[in-house]
Amino acid sequence: MIRLRDVGFRYDAAGTSAPVALRQISFEVPQGGFRWLLGPSGAGKSSLLRLLALTARPTSGTLEILGSSVAQARRAALARLRRRIGVVHQDFRLLPDLPVFDNIALPLRLQHRPEDDVRDEVHSILDWVGLGSRATARPPQLSGGEQQRVAIARAVIHRPALLLADEPTNALDEYQANRLMDLFRDLSGLGTTILVATHNDALIRRYPAHELELAQGRLLRDG
Amino acid sequence: MAERPGLLTRWNQARRADGLALRRALPDRLLPLLVAAMAVLAALALAGATGAQILSTRWSNGAASMLTIQVPDPETPTTTAGTTTHLTRSDAVLAALADSPGASRVHRLDKAELGALLAPWLGQDHDFALTLPAIIELHMAAGTQTDATALARRLAAIAPGTLVERNAEWGERLGRLADSLHSCALLAVAIVAGIAVVLIAATTRAGLAARRLPIELIHAMGATDGYIAGRFARRTALLAFIGGLAGSVLALPILVLLSRVAAPFAAAAPAPAPAADWTMPAHMLLATLPTPLAATLLALAPAAALIGWLTTQATVRAWLRNLP
Known part of the structure; x- marks a missing residue:
């Protein structure tokens, strides 16, 4: 589960010149819970996802991820926590030098999984996202939709305990978007906690779920 | 949770694609080249340090423990209380020296040795018209303190005009000079390492x-920080090792040449080395160097690798501290 208590975040933590990105955010998501993260651009959705992905630290308040308090965790413990988190970035963040196969295999290799397992798992998920024939292609050779599917495959291949997705369907057609949401629903049923930031109202209507709405860095709605 | 794999497996996994692309991050040209240049400098400085150490030992323990006694008119009989005795002045001095406390060896230079000593000034002809003084070497046991002034007084009483030259004074001065050179060479090595x-x-x-x-x-x-730092450190250590090895090979002929030039000054140094032949393979050339110098030369590449590994570990870990 994840738990936030009065969490605040400012990008320039040392100074006071940067605008406050998040103010007094408090909510909880139980294990296996699914939340839509809503709000206009600049509302603080990406900042909140950064905090939850442990790639930034709150400047105030307390944050618990998967049962661990972030403020008190040592660096090695944070690294272990990050291995249990999957993230689909809005800009995909694929490594252009690596083939699709190696991009997707990264989380498994960082867990020191045997290479035979890595091969089986990556080929399996490549088939699921419809990119079985593009394993040796490099990200710049792929379309935007294909890159997004690679990013999704990389985020879920290690069956994370917490899955964070920032606009994961914006480059997908309706069929692919629905398949992705079905996958998220299945993962949630298996115990993965999921937060999805989106502007896609049609998708939200098709897959109604608990919503967290942000505006100007504040949590407006939790329900 | 997956079972932790063995060391070899982890090493192989680390070599697999993880996106760090270290061959591009740390190219294999510039760093080995610079490390090789520094290894040559370090080798020269180490050669200086080793040479100075050998000379210091030689001068402090060899020549320094010897006194030279010069007895004029060596064949003239001595006189005691106005009475002429049957002993010559040189024999009397030799007898007195033999009883000196701490004397390990008393040796009077023979005619050939005197001739060799004077050859630079008087040529190879050993038939001298002048009567030469007797030159006696008094070797003292290691650690023995000798009062050269008191000895000179005692010998002058037996054979007036006898001179005692305390080599230790020069030996100590040269030893101090060699120690200073040794320190300077080590400082140079430290600067190169820095x-x-x-x-x-x-x-x-x-x-x-x-x-x-x-x-x-x-x-x-x-x-983890350890994983990323380890990947960079292994790459740097490898490049530094290659550079150190290249530098050692480049420095080898220079060191052989230097040790040849320095050989006469360190004749009493331990482990006399065989003469170098430039057609020899590198490992045989290495064997012609004094053992301490050969050992330090062999240690250069591993030392470069260690410096590379430690420096990179520290640098990467410090850099990663900027990430949450």
Whole structure:
């Protein structure tokens, strides 16, 4: 589960010149819970996802991820926590030098999984996202939709305990978007906690779920 | 949770694609070249340190423990209380020296040895018209303190005009000089090592900047500081080892030449080396060097690798502290 208590975040933590990105955010998501993260651009959705992905630290308040308090965790413990988190970035963040196969295999290799397992798992998920024939292609050779599917495959291949997705369907057609949401629903049923930031109202209507709405860095709605 | 694999498996996994692309982050040309140049400098400085150490030992323990006694009119009989005795002045001095406390060897130079000593001034002809004084070497046992002034007084009483030259004074001065040279050489080695640290740290930081995106990405996926630092450190250590090895090979002929030039000054040094032949393979050339110098030369590449590994570990870990 994840738990936030009065969490605040400012990008320039040392100074006071940067605008406050998040103010007094408090909510909880139980294990296996699914939340839509809503709000206009600049509302603080990406900042909140950064905090939850442990790639930034709150400047105030307390944050618990998967049962661990972030403020008190040592660096090695944070690294272990990050291995249990999957993230689909809005800009995909694929490594252009690596083939699709190696991009997707990264989380498994960082867990020191045997290479035979890595091969089986990556080929399996490549088939699921419809990119079985593009394993040796490099990200710049792929379309935007294909890159997004690679990013999704990389985020879920290690069956994370917490899955964070920032606009994961914006480059997908309706069929692919629905398949992705079905996958998220299945993962949630298996115990993965999921937060999805989106502007896609049609998708939200098709897959109604608990919503967290942000505006100007504040949590407006939790329900 | 997956079972932790063995060391070899982890090493092989580390070599697999993880996006760090270290061959591009730390190219295999510049760093080995610079390390090789520094290894040559370090080898020369170490040669200076080793040579100075050998000379210091030689001068402090060899010549320094010897006194030279000069007895004029050596064949003239001595007189005691106005009475002429049957002993010559040189024999009387030799007898007195034999009883000196701490004397390990008393040796009077023979005519041939005197001739060799004077050859630079008087040529190879050993039939001298002048009567030469007797030259006696008094070797003292190691650690023995000799009062040269008291000895000179005692010998002058037996054979007036006898001179005692205390070699130790010169030996100590030369020893101090050699010690100073030794310290300077070690300082030079330390400076070269310091420059190597700065250079490797700068190269590593450039590599980190070049691969910032993949580092941030795998850090966000759970790669530990130790994993990322270890990947960079292994690469740097390998490049530094190659550079150190190349530098050692380049320095070898220079050191052989220097040790040849220095050989006469360190004749009493331990482990006399066989003469070098430039057609010899490198390992045989190495065997012609004094053992301490050969050992330090062999240690250069591993030392460069160790410096590279430690510096990179520290640099990468410090850089990663900027990430949450």
